[in-house]
Amino acid sequence: MRKQFALPAVIAVSVLVSAQFSIVAQEKEKPAPQKIAIRAGRLIDGKSEAPIANALILIEGDHILSVATGGSAPAGVPIIDLSKATVLPGLVDAHTHLLLNGDITAEDYDVQLLKQSIPYRAILSARNARIALEHGFTSMRDLETEGAMYADVDIKTAIANGEVPGPRMQVATRAMTPTGMYPLLGYSWELQVPKGVQYVDGVDGARKAVREQVMYGADWIKYYSDRRYHFESDGVLHSMVNFTDDEAKAIVDEAHRLGKKVAAHAIGSDGIAAALRAGVDTVEHGDGLTDALIDEIAKKGVFWVPTITVGAYVAPGRGGNWTRMVDLEKAAFQKALKKNVKIALGTDAGGFDWKEINQAREFEYYVNYGMTPMQAIRSGTAVPGELLGWSDKMGTLEAGKWADLVAVSGDPLKDITELQRVKFVMKAGAVYKNELQ
Numbered sequence: 001m002r003k004q005f006a007l008p009a010v011i012a013v014s015v016l017v018s019a020q021f022s023i024v025a026q027e028k029e030k031p032a033p034q035k036i037a038i039r040a041g042r043l044i045d046g047k048s049e050a051p052i053a054n055a056l057i058l059i060e061g062d063h064i065l066s067v068a069t070g071g072s073a074p075a076g077v078p079i080i081d082l083s084k085a086t087v088l089p090g091l092v093d094a095h096t097h098l099l100l101n102g103d104i105t106a107e108d109y110d111v112q113l114l115k116q117s118i119p120y121r122a123i124l125s126a127r128n129a130r131i132a133l134e135h136g137f138t139s140m141r142d143l144e145t146e147g148a149m150y151a152d153v154d155i156k157t158a159i160a161n162g163e164v165p166g167p168r169m170q171v172a173t174r175a176m177t178p179t180g181m182y183p184l185l186g187y188s189w190e191l192q193v194p195k196g197v198q199y200v201d202g203v204d205g206a207r208k209a210v211r212e213q214v215m216y217g218a219d220w221i222k223y224y225s226d227r228r229y230h231f232e233s234d235g236v237l238h239s240m241v242n243f244t245d246d247e248a249k250a251i252v253d254e255a256h257r258l259g260k261k262v263a264a265h266a267i268g269s270d271g272i273a274a275a276l277r278a279g280v281d282t283v284e285h286g287d288g289l290t291d292a293l294i295d296e297i298a299k300k301g302v303f304w305v306p307t308i309t310v311g312a313y314v315a316p317g318r319g320g321n322w323t324r325m326v327d328l329e330k331a332a333f334q335k336a337l338k339k340n341v342k343i344a345l346g347t348d349a350g351g352f353d354w355k356e357i358n359q360a361r362e363f364e365y366y367v368n369y370g371m372t373p374m375q376a377i378r379s380g381t382a383v384p385g386e387l388l389g390w391s392d393k394m395g396t397l398e399a400g401k402w403a404d405l406v407a408v409s410g411d412p413l414k415d416i417t418e419l420q421r422v423k424f425v426m427k428a429g430a431v432y433k434n435e436l437q
């Protein structure tokens with residue numbers, strides 16, 4: 001017995017030794033991370049109140065080494081000259097659907113789920129990720145695949161491995177409603193049609209669904225708090241709440257127990273109130289926020305992701321209450337701004353066609369609705385950085401953070417639509433677009 005043990009032990013030691021040697025050898029062969037400098041004519045670092053003129057950003061590998069006013073790059077370090085441009089942190093969209101390509105009508109939606117395979121939709125999502133990155137979005141939270149199962153985990157992995165260009169991703173996978181409360185609906189009961197979400201029922205079912213989604217790669221859990229939005233005589237936008245309080249609390253509790261955060265789709269006041277009772281981390285859309293709910297969302301420090309671009313886009317095609325909802329959300333936005341609600345920029349891209357609308361239009365709405373351009377920029381950089389839990393890595397341009405930055409020709413503090421014309425994109429120190437040289 002002893003002899004039999006001895007031999008594998010010797011082999012094991014030799015394997016260990018050779019493995020150690022090979023690691024040392026690899027480290028010796030690996031070139032030092034490349035340094036590169038950027039000369040910014042005007043720098044909005046995402047932190048300072050005013051822009052910094054003539055700034056020098058020194059980058060090593062994927063992160064920022066230093067940010068200084070004036071000065072020159074160390075000898076031998078190449079410089080990217082953006083001296084005629086404004087440089088700012090990479091943009092962040094906290095609410096997207098890479099696996100969707102516009103759904104103004106129910107038919108638009110059904111056709112994608114019924115006639116496109118998940119592999120085909122995944123190929124389109126890679127195209128959408130590239131479009132987003134070229135528009136300056138270096139990070140995104142993708143809030144469910146709309147029937148494409150866990151394909152968002154795959155696109156996230158392909159981007160992280162450098163196989164396809166795209167933003168850094170956090171993903172929510174399938175999302176949840178109770179049985180029968182999300183499309184595809186209205187088909188013969190004899191047909192097994194795909195579902196846009198995972199149907200989840202009961203407290204035990206909720207906990208199991210959270211565990212399952214986390215097992216397959218969900219960074220966030222998303223659930224639909226409400227549906228059927230309608231105005232009542234009190235002038236408030238009401239809705240039907242999907243989950244019982246016990247079910248919603250089980251979703252949130254299980255997700256938090258597993259170290260994941262929860263996003264709730266909540267449009268009507270009843271759905272928003274239910275989501276806040278359940279203890280969610282972010283409220284999506286939130287058109288029906290009343291004064292009392294605005295106070296509560298502010299007090300709890302819950303993020304609000306307004307997605308105004310999609311609301312304004314789908315309203316004419318959907319008719320009904322949707323136009324009135326856009327006006328209602330504008331009023332809520334102005335009140336929330338006064339009460340310092342944490343507003344994180346999110347567009348619902350995918351709810352509109354990625355090829356048709358630039359996500360950065362959302363910044364323009366925020367300024368039109370009352371934010372200063374600097375507030376709008378922070379709502380699309382540092383604030384969603386905090387939402388993603390990556391405040392120590394992104395959202396501002398300073399030493400130690402990821403080298404995720406964009407540049408525009410003009411001054412976005414004077415004209416916020418400049419952000420819809422991003423000319424330079426760097427993510428993790430790599431240049432993906434440069435139309436300035």
Ligand SMILES: [Zn+2]
Binds near residue numbers: 095096097143348351
């Ligand atoms: Zn959405």
